[in-house]
Amino acid sequence: MIKITLPIGKESIKKLKAGDGALISGVILTARDCAHKRLCETLANGGKLPFDPKGAFIYYAGPCPAKPGKASGSCGPTTSARMDVYAPALLKAGLGGMIGKGEMSDEVRKAIIDNGAVYFAAIGGAGALYGNAIKKSECIAYPDLLSEAVYRLEVENFPVVVAYDCEGGSIY
Amino acid sequence: MRILNTDEIENAVYGLALNAGVSLTPSCRSALLSAAERESGKVAAFALNTLIENAEIAESEKMPVCQDTGMAVVILELGQKVALEGKLLSDAVNDGVRRAYRDGYFRKSVCDPLTRVNTGDNTPAVIHTEIVAGDKVKIKFLPKGFGSENMSRLYMLKPAQGVEGIISAIVETVKTAGSRPCPPVYIGVGIGGSFDTCAYLAKKALTREIGSVSPRRDVAEIEREALKRINALDIGCQGFHGDVTALGVSCEVAPTHIAGLPVAVNVQCHCVRGGEKVL
Numbered sequence: 001m002i003k004i005t006l007p008i009g010k011e012s013i014k015k016l017k018a019g020d021g022a023l024i025s026g027v028i029l030t031a032r033d034c035a036h037k038r039l040c041e042t043l044a045n046g047g048k049l050p051f052d053p054k055g056a057f058i059y060y061a062g063p064c065p066a067k068p069g070k071a072s073g074s075c076g077p078t079t080s081a082r083m084d085v086y087a088p089a090l091l092k093a094g095l096g097g098m099i100g101k102g103e104m105s106d107e108v109r110k111a112i113i114d115n116g117a118v119y120f121a122a123i124g125g126a127g128a129l130y131g132n133a134i135k136k137s138e139c140i141a142y143p144d145l146l147s148e149a150v151y152r153l154e155v156e157n158f159p160v161v162v163a164y165d166c167e168g169g170s171i172y
Numbered sequence: 173m174r175i176l177n178t179d180e181i182e183n184a185v186y187g188l189a190l191n192a193g194v195s196l197t198p199s200c201r202s203a204l205l206s207a208a209e210r211e212s213g214k215v216a217a218f219a220l221n222t223l224i225e226n227a228e229i230a231e232s233e234k235m236p237v238c239q240d241t242g243m244a245v246v247i248l249e250l251g252q253k254v255a256l257e258g259k260l261l262s263d264a265v266n267d268g269v270r271r272a273y274r275d276g277y278f279r280k281s282v283c284d285p286l287t288r289v290n291t292g293d294n295t296p297a298v299i300h301t302e303i304v305a306g307d308k309v310k311i312k313f314l315p316k317g318f319g320s321e322n323m324s325r326l327y328m329l330k331p332a333q334g335v336e337g338i339i340s341a342i343v344e345t346v347k348t349a350g351s352r353p354c355p356p357v358y359i360g361v362g363i364g365g366s367f368d369t370c371a372y373l374a375k376k377a378l379t380r381e382i383g384s385v386s387p388r389r390d391v392a393e394i395e396r397e398a399l400k401r402i403n404a405l406d407i408g409c410q411g412f413h414g415d416v417t418a419l420g421v422s423c424e425v426a427p428t429h430i431a432g433l434p435v436a437v438n439v440q441c442h443c444v445r446g447g448e449k450v451l
Contacts, residue, residue, distance in 0.1 A: 019215060033287055064239045064279040073277050074236040079352050080380060081318040101319075102352040102411060124354040124410060125443045126226035127239040146290050147239075147279050148419050159222060161412065165180065171215065172351055172411050 005042035018169035052140035060100035061101035062147035074127030181306035186269030188313035202442035213414030241278035242315030251306035323349035351411020354441035360435035364428035374438035
């Protein structure tokens, strides 16, 4: 397993190959269906996103509420394909990559190559394990969306597999 | 007549829901263990072992196995010698669900289909009621995640397509879904009935234990053959390629119209949760 501490630069992303196992530490941001709709509407209207997209990693996830004393509840990945329509715009805005589960569209794969990004697959269904890998969680946008809001997570040793690398390689 | 207060149904739903969120069914757990043992794909085996570790963490820390704690599907088999008293039956079920999702720190995943505004408490539950003989009430609880639900399909086949058509429909559904529904999947199939009952049969099939076999030989053969062909697809755990794409296929059948052959394929992820209680 490769150890990765986010954020990472384009040079480090280039070294990742589809099929590589990795343990991620650092900062990731959750967003799923409703949050993506708002983010992309903001981009389309020339507005400012609630976070700096440059080099950021979005985690397609919506956590369970945290129990007292815990940073997060269970928080595994959701199906990435639902974000197919939104991902290219965010990649163009400078996103370092995404973490989710399952295949994404050819258009997304192309945007990953064009922008030197990477797509990691987390293990879908391993919600408790990922929840425990989250050491800090803070809602930074759209609190009205509840579990669908944007959360800034600090994670430690979060297991993933490189699904799409920046040269077109795929695990699927 | 036996009098039963709906408070008892509420409490039973509460207990079933609370337990379901944090534990896999025993048959799912053994199916995953057996899958991890026989999986030859390296990345898929890593993913399977991660899932087993996850289930252990969830059980011991009472954390949701998966953050998608699902829509609450409740199937009630009401003995017709039971008279219910107390609050409205659907209110009792929804109150049980609401309390469990709050107390269990489960995700609330139910929203308006158009405005997408969350109802905030995971209600309403999906409630099916059947009137059966006797003086008991059986409650089946199945939390249904939507990564897999989204990959489900209903086919209105022609009678001429027969058994081969049914098997092809099942396999095609799993193939099209690919890595998206969190394989290895469990497949519930409804065969026959009408457009609506067929889908319900498929859902009911998912309440059967993984590995259980239909009492009808011809149906059991469809289950066996479909599972064999699905596991030859090389999708594997999480789509990482491998020998185990499905943990099982369960089919439920009902008589249909002479002009039709409805087939519903309800996809369930590897996180099979839920249970039942008889009152």
